[in-house]
Amino acid sequence: MKLAVQVNEGPYQHQATDSAYHFTKAALEKGHEVFRVFFYHDGVLNGTRLTTPPQDDRNIVNRWVELAEKYDLDLVLCVAAAQRRGLVDDGEAQRNGKDATNIAPKFRISGLGQLIEAAIQSDRLVVFGD
């Protein structure tokens, strides 16, 4: 089965992103295809490579990156949500005159159309938020 996952909350504040990660991992381990994970609203904060949680805590960002590397996941941050919250890739830095980027590897920034496409292309859309 083809699945799409939407994450509406940032890491560490709500359980939503933990739930989304465990669900996505379980689906992949069962052999399902995850067409895309779309990060919306505060969910875009899952995509900064600059987080440094304590060593005895889970690293939510790296966990997504590792899952994406293993299964070639498409991790997409909503561009409008990313701009508001200071999530920047090379393209955004150039377009908006920013002096740095902070996007984690395997993540990309794109539009809301990517969520709609994921919903159309997938058999199910599963939403995690607060």
Next chain:
Amino acid sequence: MADLHTVNKSPFDKNSLEAAIKFSQAGSSILLIEDGVYGAMKGTSAEAMVKGAMGDKKMYALKSDLMARAIKDDRIIEGVTVVDYAGFVDLVEANDKVQAWL
């Protein structure tokens, strides 16, 4: 048409479980996750509502979220099925749509 409804809030915090029960059609499944698992506990003011819903709907609760809140098997309302994340995935597959009551 069978749909899966996910509820992630305690029934003592928000009315999303009540809304999910009222709006879902007969034959639907309701999965309690995160703080939603408090709705699966015996002996609370929400028990009658949950038991009533099980007349024509199936109730599930996520094992790891129950364990994280120290809700052991003997404190769970009879008829509520405990599933792990793989079971969550199976429920998503078994139903036509998934509605998150955020």
